[in-house]
Amino acid sequence: MKLCRMHLNILVTGGAGYIGSHTAVALVEAGFRVVLLDNFSNSDFSAVQRLRSLVNQEVPFYEADCRNKSDLIHVFNSEKEQGCPITGVIHFAALKAVGESVEKPELYKLNNVGGTERLLEVMEGFGVQSLVFSSSCTVYGEAENIPVDESSPFLPSESPYGFTKQACEKSIVQHAEKNIGFSSTLLRYFNPIGAHPSSVIGESPRGVPNNLVPFLCQAVAKLRDPLTVFGTDYPTHDGSCIRDYLHVMDLAEAHVKAILYLLQAGNSMGCRAFNLGTGHGVSVLEVIETFEKVTGMKVPHQFGKRREGDVVAIWANAERAKQELKWETTRPLGQGLLDSWNWQQKLGEEFDL
Ligand code: NAD
Ligand code: UFG
Numbered sequence: 001m002k003l004c005r006m007h008l009n010i011l012v013t014g015g016a017g018y019i020g021s022h023t024a025v026a027l028v029e030a031g032f033r034v035v036l037l038d039n040f041s042n043s044d045f046s047a048v049q050r051l052r053s054l055v056n057q058e059v060p061f062y063e064a065d066c067r068n069k070s071d072l073i074h075v076f077n078s079e080k081e082q083g084c085p086i087t088g089v090i091h092f093a094a095l096k097a098v099g100e101s102v103e104k105p106e107l108y109k110l111n112n113v114g115g116t117e118r119l120l121e122v123m124e125g126f127g128v129q130s131l132v133f134s135s136s137c138t139v140y141g142e143a144e145n146i147p148v149d150e151s152s153p154f155l156p157s158e159s160p161y162g163f164t165k166q167a168c169e170k171s172i173v174q175h176a177e178k179n180i181g182f183s184s185t186l187l188r189y190f191n192p193i194g195a196h197p198s199s200v201i202g203e204s205p206r207g208v209p210n211n212l213v214p215f216l217c218q219a220v221a222k223l224r225d226p227l228t229v230f231g232t233d234y235p236t237h238d239g240s241c242i243r244d245y246l247h248v249m250d251l252a253e254a255h256v257k258a259i260l261y262l263l264q265a266g267n268s269m270g271c272r273a274f275n276l277g278t279g280h281g282v283s284v285l286e287v288i289e290t291f292e293k294v295t296g297m298k299v300p301h302q303f304g305k306r307r308e309g310d311v312v313a314i315w316a317n318a319e320r321a322k323q324e325l326k327w328e329t330t331r332p333l334g335q336g337l338l339d340s341w342n343w344q345q346k347l348g349e350e351f352d353l
Pocket of ligand 2: 096210
């Protein structure tokens with residue numbers, strides 16, 4: 001089926017966030033009309049301004065909360081009234097700090113699961129049948145077989161955050177079973193890193209970053225203490241944990257492929273999960289070594305205890321995305337780390353400590 005992308009209006013929830021903003025740019029560049037929605041719980045309006053300047057377009061933005069049905073109805077209605085009904089949704093909006101989710105499990109459930117359920121209700125009310133959902137490899141827990149493929153079972157989640165991703169996937173599958181014609185891709189990301197090569201948009205973590213690469217960049221910029229390598233006695237080749245780090249621009253492009261896949265499949269598809277990763281595992285020490293090589297900067301670091309809840313090693317079998325979405329990563333680890341560092345330098349003194 002041939003689709004005219006200019007007439008496809010894609011709602012990006014969490015569009016002011018890290019992955020949402022990069023995806024919005026990729027969608028605009030691929031010729032879609034894009035509408036952003038965010039409640040700024042982990043972002044601010046400057047991200048919208050920066051992405052608008054990058055694509056040189058007044059991408060429409062709504063300050064709205066996915067937990068609030070009337071907010072969502074307002075967005076869908078306004079677009080319809082302007083003659084651009086929403087065709088499909090990419091749903092990024094969620095809280096994602098694993099540690100915070102342990103302290104505030106109810107907030108995570110309300111925001112992530114509640115927000116997804118309200119969105120599904122409103123999509124149904126407006127007859128919108130295509131949803132790309134931001135899931136995570138956290139749904140697999142400590143997988144028995146690595147690389148992990150999409151048939152691996154959901155193991156008890158390591159955190160309330162992980163539970164919300166499992167619960168959202170289940171709600172979406174149930175919604176598809178009840179609503180003939182509804183289809184969804186459940187995208188299970190591994191570890192996104194990097195920034196747009198222009199350094200106009202990137203990740204702006206609030207407070208002390210939990211994730212390896214943002215913390216590492218801030219440690220190199222001397223905004224933080226030295227990086228602590230969490231655990232050196234894991235059963236891996238160098239004792240540190242192994243993950244699958246993919247460039248956020250590759251990830252953004254996967255969303256363009258995923259929404260096209262849904263819109264082209266029409267009403268025959270139901271739900272389909274896809275791992276999005278490089279297919280290669282990299283240790284924490286290898287990340288440090290590669291960062292030093294590509295940037296020429298020393299990473300101040302020390303060795304510490306294991307972090308509670310960390311899985312030893314996980315990386316993706318991403319064959320399904322390659323075969324069905326015609327997607328695979330193209331940017332090497334070094335490019336992701338260099339782009340993260342360039343973005344960190346751009347943030348410079350603006351950074352909110
Ligand atoms: P992010 O925090 O940068 O972006 C999420 C955006 O959603 C933020 O701008 C936030 O303000 C907004 N938001 C949160 N709750 C909302 C609500 N109720 N209504 C409206 N807006 C709301 O995070 P990100 O890294 O871009 O992650 C995007 C998605 O990808 C999330 O669903 C996350 O769980 C998932 N994910 C992220 C990673 C990762 O490592 N970054 C890995 C796997 C999955
Ligand atoms: N690490 C350190 N020091 C740090 C931070 C991290 O050694 O200061 C290590 C961790 O122990 C882990 C690796 O770096 O071995 C990666 O840690 P991240 O926190 O960057 O990423 P995780 O794999 O733990 O989790 C991330 C997201 C989750 C998401 C998961 C899977 O934080 O939200 O990827 O997508 F669920």
